[in-house]
Amino acid sequence: MVFILYKSSVIILLFICQHLSLQNEINIYGPGLQPKKIVMPARYFFVNFTSYNGKYSSTLSNDFAVEIEGTSIKKSHCRIWVNKLDRKDGTFIVRYKVYDTCLDLNISLYYKSKHISGSPFNFKGPVQPDQCDCPHQHFETWLKEYGCPSTYEQIEHDLNRYQDLDMKDQVKKIIKKYHKPESTSFCHYAVNKNQIYRKCYGKHVGFNMFSDNILLFLSRKVILPNMELVVNLGDWPLVHKTTQPFPIFSWCGSDDTVDILMPTYDITESTIENMGRVTLDILSVQGSIVHNWSEREEKAVWRGRDSRLERLKLIDIARANPSLFNASLTNFFFFKDKEAEYGPKQPHISFFKFFDYKYQINVDGTVAAYRLPYLLAGGGMVLKQDSPYYEHFYNQLRAWEHYVPVFRDLSDLKERVLWARKHDDAARTIAQNAQKFANENLLPQHIICYHAVLFSKWSKKIKSEVTINDDMTHVPQQKFSCHCDTKEIPDHIEL
Numbered sequence: 001m002v003f004i005l006y007k008s009s010v011i012i013l014l015f016i017c018q019h020l021s022l023q024n025e026i027n028i029y030g031p032g033l034q035p036k037k038i039v040m041p042a043r044y045f046f047v048n049f050t051s052y053n054g055k056y057s058s059t060l061s062n063d064f065a066v067e068i069e070g071t072s073i074k075k076s077h078c079r080i081w082v083n084k085l086d087r088k089d090g091t092f093i094v095r096y097k098v099y100d101t102c103l104d105l106n107i108s109l110y111y112k113s114k115h116i117s118g119s120p121f122n123f124k125g126p127v128q129p130d131q132c133d134c135p136h137q138h139f140e141t142w143l144k145e146y147g148c149p150s151t152y153e154q155i156e157h158d159l160n161r162y163q164d165l166d167m168k169d170q171v172k173k174i175i176k177k178y179h180k181p182e183s184t185s186f187c188h189y190a191v192n193k194n195q196i197y198r199k200c201y202g203k204h205v206g207f208n209m210f211s212d213n214i215l216l217f218l219s220r221k222v223i224l225p226n227m228e229l230v231v232n233l234g235d236w237p238l239v240h241k242t243t244q245p246f247p248i249f250s251w252c253g254s255d256d257t258v259d260i261l262m263p264t265y266d267i268t269e270s271t272i273e274n275m276g277r278v279t280l281d282i283l284s285v286q287g288s289i290v291h292n293w294s295e296r297e298e299k300a301v302w303r304g305r306d307s308r309l310e311r312l313k314l315i316d317i318a319r320a321n322p323s324l325f326n327a328s329l330t331n332f333f334f335f336k337d338k339e340a341e342y343g344p345k346q347p348h349i350s351f352f353k354f355f356d357y358k359y360q361i362n363v364d365g366t367v368a369a370y371r372l373p374y375l376l377a378g379g380g381m382v383l384k385q386d387s388p389y390y391e392h393f394y395n396q397l398r399a400w401e402h403y404v405p406v407f408r409d410l411s412d413l414k415e416r417v418l419w420a421r422k423h424d425d426a427a428r429t430i431a432q433n434a435q436k437f438a439n440e441n442l443l444p445q446h447i448i449c450y451h452a453v454l455f456s457k458w459s460k461k462i463k464s465e466v467t468i469n470d471d472m473t474h475v476p477q478q479k480f481s482c483h484c485d486t487k488e489i490p491d492h493i494e495l
């Protein structure tokens, strides 16, 4: 026993000597370093060199290397795709996607070909791909292991008016009141024994793929409580404050309504399809930044379609002040008659091009502009139009801390840009705060947690039994062969 202790302390000593110059200086953190417990489509973690070499230099990207390897059930290499994103400020984001069950995952991080800060990190696993239908048995335990907070202020606010609901009765009343096929579309979901069923109402129900996806995603990770919910598939919230409140889940809230908020389908899809079908997400934005703050043009940039009158007004302001703005409309639909005046429509530019500029403008579209999360992440200063519309995280944002507020009619927009030009340090601080906020609240882990906590709390508000009506459609998981239980893994693999 003594011998073993002695031996291991020698190893520790050796380890400390070898890594002394780097330890505590390179900060490595993120949910991607708990690959067994935190299953995501794309796992990610941060590697922060800031206090190690002080200033960022462009050679850092060449000197820093990542290798992620593992052994599959069949004893061959796991298929893993690694993506290193350079924030160009001394911090890297490493993302990796595993395509099959991995048993012995090694994450190796090198600086100038030498291991850094405790690398390689070894995980016996199993490390499962997102598609595995291997739900954890206990929701509360899973929430903790996944790193989710116990609640969110917005969720408490949205749910506190409901208790002991008889969902059979509620759904009947919701259908009666809101089923207007030409103008509203919504789905009634029932989750029973971790299976998902739905019946949709309305003419345009294609967006149910988004609500399907998040429910399927979660039910692969954890056994969901039985529950019923009604999800509004339109942009506009439905439940007016002045009417009897029915529980309807929506992607956008407003000052006049009391819908229960979910993260928008946009950011949810960018979470579920990270390193997949969707290429714009909070992580890729940070990895696609070309210019640091001081290199960016001191102008406010905007592109978008004509979905609100203020967007035309923005074009007027920009045209009158070409030295302060670069703004144009990319499509005409709502104000086709104004195309001659405000057009011609300009080609789309890559979203990442927005960050060639110091200031980004966020003006409502039909409702809140769902691009705000990505703007916050881009390291620029966001000029945000005052708005009655909001998303699930807006109540945590503070004006002048995370963004610069602009009157709804944009009458002070020019003044705000002039202010930012004059107070470059303050503008930059707001930009940094915004990016920090995005990294602490809007990354895939946070979006998943928000849904999970919401559904956990929601299920407790329902007192009626959840049954599946005959006219509901089962929403199945996609077929994916997976070894959920290590007991199923053949003997010859050492774990």
Ligand SMILES: *[C@@H]1O[C@H](CO)[C@@H](O)[C@H](O)[C@H]1NC(C)=O
Pocket (backbone or CB within 6 Å): 027, 046, 048, 049, 050, 051, 091
């Ligand atoms: C990186 O570390 C520095 C210094 O410790 C800190 O100021 C900065 O916020 C960190 N950045 C990120 C993205 O973690």
Ligand SMILES: *[C@@H]1O[C@H](CO)[C@@H](O)[C@H](O)[C@H]1NC(C)=O
Pocket (backbone or CB within 6 Å): 069, 070, 071, 104, 105, 106, 120, 122
């Ligand atoms: C992971 O690292 C351990 C220890 O360095 C090594 O024994 C093992 O072979 C590595 N596994 C893979 C799959 O590379």
Ligand SMILES: *[C@@H]1O[C@H](CO)[C@@H](O)[C@H](O)[C@H]1NC(C)=O
Pocket (backbone or CB within 6 Å): 056, 292, 293, 294, 295
């Ligand atoms: C910004 O980039 C320029 C050019 O690459 C560089 O000279 C400057 O030091 C950078 N500024 C900061 C604060 O990193």
Ligand SMILES: *[C@@H]1O[C@H](CO)[C@@H](O)[C@H](O)[C@H]1NC(C)=O
Pocket (backbone or CB within 6 Å): 322, 326, 327, 349, 353
């Ligand atoms: C505005 O941005 C576009 C795309 O980056 C660029 O081609 C154009 O020259 C810019 N216009 C002005 C006036 O700076």
